[in-house]
Amino acid sequence: MKPMSVTRRRLVLSALGLALLAAMAFVVMRSGPLAPTRVTVVRAAEGRVAPALFGIGTVEARRSLQVGPTTAARVRHVAVDVGDTVQAGQLLAEMDPVDLDERGQALAASLARAGSLVTAMESQRRDALARKELAVVNTRRTVELGAQNFLSASAVEARQQEQASAEAALGAAEANLAAARHDQQRLQAEQAGLKQQRANVRLVAAMNGVVTARDAEPGTTVVAGQAVLRVMDPASLWVRVRLDQGRSTGLAAGLPARIALRSNPAQALPGRVARVEAVSDSVTEERVALVEFEQRPAGLSVGELAEVTLSLPSPPASVVLPNASLKRLSGQLGAWRLEAGGLQFAAVRTGAMSLDGQVQVLDGVKAGETIVVHSEKELAASSRIKVVQALVAPQPGTGGQQPGQASQQPGLGGRQP
């Protein structure tokens, strides 16, 4: 190798030294306290946010009933199975009547006996009546003869006593007859009651619907009120949605809804808030709303998880900022405004927020001002910053996504379609 001249060596060495110095300067400026914090900015612009509420819920039946006996009883037979469609009045199951039929027979016999008793009493009354009429005739005749002194006073009095006795006997016979009739009525009423009891062990459907559960099989003893079958009306399925209390402003009946079922998260089914419950859950801090489907999808199952997005009316146009730009500095909500002199924290008051992260700013920031959105670390008023296009290189597949548009589709918790 030809030795280099001294000048050339000096040049090479100086170049190397300069390169090292440049590298050092670059390192010092890129890291450590001298390095600027890279940020992205947005120009505050007037716009409208599309506020919406988001909650998850489960599909429930508005009308469902549990069919069971009113007294403790044993199930004799169950006529329907889960999934069967039933009509109102249809026999679903029958409880064991135990001795009800025998008691009915006994009552029928008692009733027949009561009828005979009434007939006997009727005859007794007629007998007493005949005796009384005879006594009346005899008394009249005796009294007339006694007045002409053909008969003694004692004979007259004896006849009068006979008449009084006959009248009393008639009264007794009439009372007996009435008692026998009342007895008959009582037995008839008892028989009617027994018939109802007999009917009561037959469990019938109170409405049209579908059997969702068969909780007891023949032979099972159930207590009063325990369900043997559960029936629900499939036309009355709706979604019971739970919404975070802190994010439920504007929740009202009639709001349009988009329902994504866990079984088909890609499809957003239209719906409407049918009711907002007056009582909210104080333990989970959630409000409860019931959302009806515009058109009920086929194959809907009770208990299925659903995600519901409720669209709220859009507020008037105002300055709109992405929620990533809002920071909290010593308890005060605000945003970092980029000014000629550096950063300044502008306290803001916010209004509605859309699900894609756009926030309505009521005051604190004017349209046209430059606001810091993303930053590499926490900012302070003295921070040196460098504005860049993006802090994270967009990855292929998600490229070109702007802040706030990361998830326009509802954030579905379900499986991938």
Place this chain on the structure above:
Amino acid sequence: MISLAGRDILHSWGKFVLTGLGLGLLIGVTLSMAGVYRGMVDDARALLNNSGADLWVVQQDTQGPYAESSSLRDDVVRGVLGLAGVERAANVTYLTMQVRRSDGAPGAAASSDPVATGGDASGEVRAMVVGFEPGQPGEPGYLVAGRHLTRSHYEAVADVRTGFALGDRIRIRRHDYTVVGLTRRMVSSGGDPMVFIPLKDAQEAQFLKDNDAILNERARTAANPAFNRPGVPGLLEAVQAAQSANHSVNAILVQVRPGFDPEAVAAPIRRWKHLEAYTRVQMEEILVAKLIATSARQIGMFLVILAIVSAAIVAFIIYTMTLGKIREIAVLKLIGTRDRTIAGMILQQALGLGLIGFVVGKVSATLWAPVFPKYVLLEPADALRGLVVVMLICTLASTLAIRVALKVDPAAAIGG
């Protein structure tokens, strides 16, 4: 006057530059090691900073939620909010687990460096899942991309170290979450990146069992005659519902009203709420002095050894470099050069070598620091300290070399 050191360097510039480079890489390794140690401590501090809390309220007699497990009922926060001096308070849950990308996610095909992100080829990342209430303490303070959560379920903000991209769908237990925002330097005390999800989802992820376990538990309860009595319909259902419900959180993060002493706010919580409350200082003590103490000492020990070895190598290099020039020095002595000039030459060369080594070390450490899977914090103060130490070692080493040089016999120049 011509610079003897300069002339000598010009003479054997290749050797000099290569020696400087080698020295620099060694110093770079030492600086990186210091950075690893600082990074560990900083990870612990970052965890505290990011929670944005002045007070941590945890289960009594525990040092939760980071160092020990702690479990509180989630309605306790209401009582804490009512205490004097409390500005804001919010529930939070922490759970370290493997988080994986859902199949067919938009970003699944994106190539992300598994070393830099801590993930592996299957898209699984060890992460600390944080359940927080949006807008409350515990929320990530700043984002580097995307937006904060707006839905109360199934959205996530992830640290960039997880390797997830905006729009990715990640799976935590049985639910899929959409990554809507990215943040930075949000790590657990162990350096695992964080994934932020809504509190209710996190409670479910932490305490809800898998389907098989739930079914088994139901069967077990049904088999227990105490819970499944024939005469009490509905009891079994009630017991099973109670088993699956969960209202626990790991800690309450409290922000103290300006002007209040955190310790003064913590005292009534400890005394009357029967909970443990830690101030920032106490929490830092727990994290730095207890949680990462052993591993930090491990790294620290290694750093000390590395520093000693580096110093020895630097000294030997300079010493042998001087020994290599012994003949030239003898010639210098022969032509009557003063001892001071020779000593100056050796010292200047040693210092120059040290300087080059330091600059190369600093630059290389800064360049390779981001490639480390865990955070490496290169503090300027450490670098300065390093510079002073390098210069000191070079000076010391050169004194050894100077002694040899001055003792050399000028006759050696001719005698060989």
